[in-house]
Amino acid sequence: MTEADATRVDMHVKTLDEHVVRRAKARGLDVLVYAPHFVRLPDIRATAARYSDDELLVVPAREVFTGSWRDRRHLLAIGLTDPVPDFITLDGALREFDRQDAAVVVPHPELMNVSMRHEDVAMNRDAIDAVEIYNAKCQPYQNRRGQRIANTLDMPCFGSSYAHLRGTVGEAWTQFDTAVDDESDLVDALQANVSRRVLHRPGLSHRLRSLVEFSHLGFENSWGKFDRLLLSGMEPTHPMQVAYDGRFDDVSVY
Template sequence: MPRGGGSTDGESRVDLHVKILDEKVVRRAKAVGLDALVYAPHFEHLSTIRERAARFSDDELLVVPGREYFTDTWTDRKHVLAVDPDEPVPDFLTLEDTMAEIADQDTGILVPHPEFLTLSMTESDIATYADRVDAVEVYNPKHWPWDDRRAREIARDSGLQTYISSYAHLTTTIGEAWVEFERPIDSAADLVEALRSGAPRRMYHRNGLTHLLKRRAEFAHLGWENTYDKFKRVVLEGDEPTHPAGDYPDRFADMNAYR
């Protein structure tokens, strides 16, 4: 029987990208019928993410650890999402170095929000790394309609598999978008295998005024995410857990895009 009871016949409903995880998130995920979600916060060490994912997983909901890598410098930043990566990799490496570090890991590699604002992989980037990417995102609530259209164009031209997610930074957005795989997803390894093999899937998101308001609230949240104060704390002060000079092999300090 599916974990969340939201799907039938061995199918699994998965939210492939959320930024938050606590008791309220878990309750909402179960209430809307999710079987699994990928927890991938910014600027948290993989060890912390793994511990938190394990703590909030149970027989009803699988929480899979993920890392959305913040590549390169603030002005040239691009995001790459790894589902259940094997080894810790810091932020602030170049996109090339980041992809090289995760390519040999047993992880699903996703492209979140392509060409969205100033924080995304471009169509050219995706073409360059197409042999390493497992799927391209074509919808999340932070997008505007033109972002969705552009993402679909990029995915179509790339020939890669697609996915959608809630990309939830706010609890109320959990369950607003999900992927339904035509197979059980009972472990992180199951999800990685489904992504890497291009397993059959259907994608759903909610509609209506309530969903629209949640989309606008999520977009407004970007205002805080991109303030100078956050840039100073994350980059200039260099005290985030995912800084290359932190708890990582010494070689990563020399790969810092800010060096």
């Protein structure tokens, strides 16, 4: 397959609007995987469909927070047919992803207390389709942890901008050696371990943009979390929400 035939996918973004779409197209992306925090799957799907067109495919996904606030293990699921809440056990999430035949990838491994650790990936490697080895929000030493996990366990890899800010979209991407025309194509590419390369923009501007994104992490884990927990009430993706009809009561951690 030639370079022109490959598909450039930013595998994980948190923000989506007209500005994001224009930036993604300007940077030569073909696909965005859109997985905002604490938004239910039907709403993510509706937003993804609204911003998809013939030039750019937006694939809906869920970054599920397994475990409690103090000890979270994030998993990114692509190809879900039914909503899955946050704050359920890791085993419970993996069983549900398997039931739905979703592709499951590990974002930002070993990032503080919000990520899968080496031993988590090793214990569940048969249920995981790829490990992130480059995340534009992470610092180099943090990305090296993901690279070591993927190399040690001989796992497929991916990369993303993990953009929470518009300007970071397209700073890193995964180039698949196959056509990705819809959501199922991306699920198939991940589950079949299609050949790919993880790439990012070069130079000082990329490093500065990564630092800006990383600095935003402080807000996310301080006032942002306080606001969500104490001022906003129960999250829409809390397993006790009525929308989940009690299906996850047995694996809820709260």
